[in-house]
Amino acid sequence: MNASCPSGRPPLPRSAAGPADALKSLTRILLDSDPGAARSQSRTxxxxLRLLHxxxxxCEPNFTSLHPDDLSFxxxxxxxxxxxxxxxxxLGPEGVTFRLSTRMTRAGGKTTRLQSPDGVVRFEIAVATSILFDGFAADDPEVTVCGLPCRHRLDALQRLFEHELVHLAEWLCWDESHCGRTRFQDIASRLFLHRAHTHQLITRSERAAARGISVGTRVTFRYQGKRLQGRVNRVTKRATVLVDDPFGERWSDGRRYARYYVPLEELRPLAD
Ligand SMILES: [Zn+2]
Structure with a gap:
């Protein structure tokens, strides 16, 4: 979630900073509030549970769909x-919006400060559904987010959201936020017991690697009833597999290959 740290932005205009008292109180909470482990865990x-209801x-801890309203909740x-x-x-009702991203493949979440041409500032919190939904399949390795083990997607979503909320609150109080820095980590650990500012949700390429498939792996797969062999050239949602083909395009190694896009679960690694 290092990628979620905006930097070098201009300060909030006074209108968006809001009443000075509220800002002072929020700053005090961020710097001093220490609910303790038991209370923090019971609150989260x-x-x-309330989100599930x-x-x-x-509707279940390993939910299979998510809506921006859930982030708003x-x-x-x-x-x-x-x-x-x-x-x-x-922030007021218009001050923060929520988005689900299917395109973020490394960071689990991202908080962005947006300023319109007329100077109005609002924030957007985005959560990477691709990473959430890729994790927590049977046999997946243990997932940790912010240094805490997650039993299910709901755990992971909450840890991601807590991290982004600290970014947002820091932005409001100090016009900047950096999760690599001591102040952020101190707030996240006191309020939410976070032990790290990195997430370890399993990503597609990690999942493929866990199954013995990465760039360069020789693999076999079925295509139109035939079994083909090739080498993995790229791993995204699917793997790009290059298969020797005299009529295929010529690659930098001087050989000709046809390119196949194969879902990861259809690939079997070959012993070299
Ligand atoms: Zn961050």
Whole structure:
């Protein structure tokens, strides 16, 4: 989630910074509030249960769909429980929007400060659904987010969201936010018990690697009833496999290959 750290942005205009008292109170909470492990865990557990009850999408801990409204729910719940509702008060209803991203493949979340030409500032919190939904299949290695082991997608979503909320709150109070820095890590560890600022959700390429498939691996797969052999050239949602073909395009190694796009689960690695 290093990628979620915006930097070098201009300060919030006064209108967006909101009432000075609320800002002062939020700053004090971020620097001093220490609910302790038991209270922090019981609050986050309670927020998870409430989301399960309230959301039409998040109906089970390993939910299979998610809606931006679920992120909005988490924002209100976390802001109320941990930050006295001050982020919502400072930002107003238009001040923060939520987005699900299928294109973020490394970072689990991202908080962005957006400024319109007329100077109005708002924030966007995005969560990478691709990474969430790729993880937690049977046989996947243990997932940790922010240094905490996650039993299921709901755990991972909450840890990701907590991380992004700290970014947002830091932005409001100090006009900058960096999760590699001590202040961020101190806030995240006091409020949410985070032990790291990196996520270890399994990504597609990691999952493929765990199955013995990475760039360069010799593989076999079925195509139109025939079994083909080739070499993996790229791993994204599917693998690009190059198969020797006298009529194929010529590659930099001087040989001709046909290119096949194969779902990862259809590939079998070959012993070299
Ligand atoms: Zn971050």
């Amino acid at each position: 557990h309670d927020i998870g 309230a959301s039409p999408c998040v 988490l924002f209100d719940a976390y802001d109320t429980c941990f930050l006295d509702g001050l982020c919502g008060k400072l």
